[in-house]
Amino acid sequence: MPETAAVTGLGLVTPAGIGLEATWRAVCRGGSTARHHPELEAAPVSIACTVPGFDPRVHVPAPRPWRLDRSTQFLLTAAHEAMAHAGLSTEEWDPSRVAIVIGSAAGGVATLESSHCKLLESGPALLSPLTLTGFLPNMAAAAHLALGLGVTGPTLHVSTACASGATALGTACLLLACGACDIALAGGTDAMATPLCAAAFARMGALSRRTGEPEAASRPFDKDRDGFVLGEGAGVLVLERAGHARARSAPPLALVLGHAATSDAHDPVAPDPRGHGLRSAVLQALRQADATPGDVGHINAHGTGTLLNDRVEAGVVRDLFPVSAPSVTSVKGTLGHTMGAAGAIEAALTVHTLTTGLVPPTANFHAPDGDTAGIDLVTGSPRRQHPKLALSHSLGFGGHNTVVVLGAA
Amino acid sequence: MNTILEHITTVLTEKFEVPADRITPRTMLKDLDLDSLALVELQVTLQEDWNIPLDESTVTPELTLGELAGVVTALAGPEQESGHA
Numbered sequence: 296m297p298e299t300a301a302v303t304g305l306g307l308v309t310p311a312g313i314g315l316e317a318t319w320r321a322v323c324r325g326g327s328t329a330r331h332h333p334e335l336e337a338a339p340v341s342i343a344c345t346v347p348g349f350d351p352r353v354h355v356p357a358p359r360p361w362r363l364d365r366s367t368q369f370l371l372t373a374a375h376e377a378m379a380h381a382g383l384s385t386e387e388w389d390p391s392r393v394a395i396v397i398g399s400a401a402g403g404v405a406t407l408e409s410s411h412c413k414l415l416e417s418g419p420a421l422l423s424p425l426t427l428t429g430f431l432p433n434m435a436a437a438a439h440l441a442l443g444l445g446v447t448g449p450t451l452h453v454s455t456a457c458a459s460g461a462t463a464l465g466t467a468c469l470l471l472a473c474g475a476c477d478i479a480l481a482g483g484t485d486a487m488a489t490p491l492c493a494a495a496f497a498r499m500g501a502l503s504r505r506t507g508e509p510e511a512a513s514r515p516f517d518k519d520r521d522g523f524v525l526g527e528g529a530g531v532l533v534l535e536r537a538g539h540a541r542a543r544s545a546p547p548l549a550l551v552l553g554h555a556a557t558s559d560a561h562d563p564v565a566p567d568p569r570g571h572g573l574r575s576a577v578l579q580a581l582r583q584a585d586a587t588p589g590d591v592g593h594i595n596a597h598g599t600g601t602l603l604n605d606r607v608e609a610g611v612v613r614d615l616f617p618v619s620a621p622s623v624t625s626v627k628g629t630l631g632h633t634m635g636a637a638g639a640i641e642a643a644l645t646v647h648t649l650t651t652g653l654v655p656p657t658a659n660f661h662a663p664d665g666d667t668a669g670i671d672l673v674t675g676s677p678r679r680q681h682p683k684l685a686l687s688h689s690l691g692f693g694g695h696n697t698v699v700v701l702g703a704a
Numbered sequence: 705m706n707t708i709l710e711h712i713t714t715v716l717t718e719k720f721e722v723p724a725d726r727i728t729p730r731t732m733l734k735d736l737d738l739d740s741l742a743l744v745e746l747q748v749t750l751q752e753d754w755n756i757p758l759d760e761s762t763v764t765p766e767l768t769l770g771e772l773a774g775v776v777t778a779l780a781g782p783e784q785e786s787g788h789a
Contacts, residue, residue, distance in 0.1 A: 359719075359721055362741075362745075421751065421752055422748075425745055428741065
C-alpha cells in the first residue's frame with residue numbers, strides 16, 4: 296500500500312480574488328463573479344468570470360512578470376501562497392526531491408493569440424522572442440514555476456481539458472507513491488477568457504447565452520441552466536508524503552486517499568449520457584481509498600451548468616449514493632468555469648470544507664429539472680457539515696473523468 | 705545620443721528590472737544578468753520604440769550601452785537625438 300499523500304498547503308487565484316480566503320468568502324456568499332467584458336465583444340458571448348485587480352507587478356513573486364503569460368502569472372502567485380501556507384521555503388527543501396505537476400487546457404493561449412495578431416500586423420521582425428516560452432504548455436504551466444523555485448525534480452504539464460487540474464493531483468500522487476519525490480506542487484492554471492476561446496466555445500454551443508444578465512448566467516444543476524460561463528484562475532496544492540510532512544512537523548490539512556481517471560470513448564465533447572466513465576472513476580477511486588459509497592459525506596461536483604454535464608453527473612450521484620445522499624455543491628455558479636484550473640481550485644476548496652466544516656452553496660440554483668432532481672444540493676447559504684470523506688469530480692472534453700478522494704486529516 | 709541612452713536606461717530599469725546603478729555607457733550587455741532571450745527582447749523593444757530596422761545580430765552581448773545608443777542613433781537619424789521617435 297503506497298504512502299498516503301498529505302495536503303499541507305493551498306493557494307488560489309480565482310475570479311473571486313487573489314488568495315484562498317478571498318475565494319472562500321465569495322463561494323460562501325454564493326454570488327456570481329460573471330461580468331460583461333467589452334474586450335470579448337468580438338465573440339458571440341461577451342460575459343466571463345475574470346480575476347479582478349490582478350497586477351502582475353504587485354502580485355507575481357517573480358522578476359519581469361511581463362515575460363510570462365497571464366496563466367503563468369496566476370500559477371506563480373497561487374504557488375507562492377500554497378508554499379507559504381505549507382510553511383515551505385526553497386532554502387529548506389532538497390530541490391531534487393520536489394516535483395511540479397500542473398494541468399492546463401490551453402497553455403499560454405493569450406500569448407499565442409496576441410503574438411499571432413502582432414505577426415499579422417507588423418511582420419516577424421517585431422515578434423517577441425518570448426512568444427514560444429509564453430505559450431508552450433509545458434512552459435506556461437510548469438517550467439516557469441520550476442525555474443523560479445529552482446526545482447530540479449520532475450516537472451510535468453498534463454492536459455485533460457477541464458479535468459487537467461485534477462489529473463495533475465492524481466499524477467503528483469503517483470510520483471509521490473513511487474518514490475520519485477517527497478513534495479509535489481500540483482494544480483492547474485488557465486487564462487482562456489480571450490476573444491478566440493470565447494468565440495470558439497460559443498460556436499460549439501457550450502456557453503450560457505444569458506448575456507443580458509451575467510450574474511445569473513452560471514447556474515449549475517438549475518432547471519434554467521443553458522451553458523457555462525468562461526472563467527480563469529489557478530489553484531495549487533502542496534502534496535507531501537505523509538511521513539515527510541510529519542518529519543518536518545507540518546500539519547496536514549487533508550489526505551488524498553484515492554484518485555482515478557477514466558475515459559468515455561463516446562464523443563469528442565459530450566459526456567457519455569449513461570455516465571459509465573464517471574461512475575467507474577468514482578468506484579475505482581473509492582476502492583483505492585478502501586472506502587465505499589456510503590462513506591462519502593460530500594461531493595464537490597464538476598457542475599458546469601451545461602445541460603449534459605449536470606444531467607450525467609446528477610444521474611451518477613443518484614445512482615451510486617441512493618441511501619447515503621452526500622451533500623453536493625458546485626462552485627462554478629460563483630467562479631464560472633476556470634477550465635484546466637477548475638479541478639485544482641475545487642479540490643482545494645473541498646480540502647477547506649474538510650478543515651472548516653462548511654459546504655459552500657451552489658450559486659444561482661433555484662429549482663432542479665427532472666435530470667438534476669434527487670441530489671442533496673447545498674443552496675442559498677453554507678451548510679455546517681463535518682464530512683470525513685469527500686469527492687471532487689472533474690470532467691473534460693475528450694471524455695476525461697477524474698475523481699479525487701479527500702479525507703479529513 | 706544622450707536622450708537615446710536615457711531611453712535605453714529607462715527600458716532596462718523599468719522593463720528589464722536592471723538596477724540603475726549597474727548602468728553606465730561602458731557597461732556591456734552581457735554584464736546585466738539578462739538571460740538568453742532578453743537581449744532579443746531588448747532589440748525588439750528598441751526596434752519598436754524607435755521604429756528602426758535594428759538587426760538582432762547587431763545587439764551582441766559584448767556591445768556596451770554607449771555603443772548600443774550609437775547604433776540606435778545612427779539608425780534613427782540625427783533628428784531623433786533630441787527627442788523620442
